Amino acid sequence: MGRPVRAEVEARKGEHAERLIRRFIKKVKKERIMEQIRDLQFFEKPSVKRNRDKQRIKRLKRLERNEKK
Numbered sequence: 001m002g003r004p005v006r007a008e009v010e011a012r013k014g015e016h017a018e019r020l021i022r023r024f025i026k027k028v029k030k031e032r033i034m035e036q037i038r039d040l041q042f043f044e045k046p047s048v049k050r051n052r053d054k055q056r057i058k059r060l061k062r063l064e065r066n067e068k069k
Contacts, residue, residue, distance in 0.1 A: 005033050 009024045
């Protein structure tokens with residue numbers, strides 16, 4: 001993988017475990033840790049990545065054009 005990932009949350013005074021877990025999950029989502037793991041789970045050829053990125057840009061431009069109308 002790339003850089004080491006550290007998502008830590010410290011319990012606040014009088015904080016319930018459910019809230020602590022909720023804060024941890026929120027932090028993991030914000031740092032996109034799970035997406036990185038899923039992306040790195042299988043090798044993706046560079047050409048496939050480029051094509052996927054081109055399609056994403058094309059889709060965003062199309063949406064942007066439709067919003068202006």
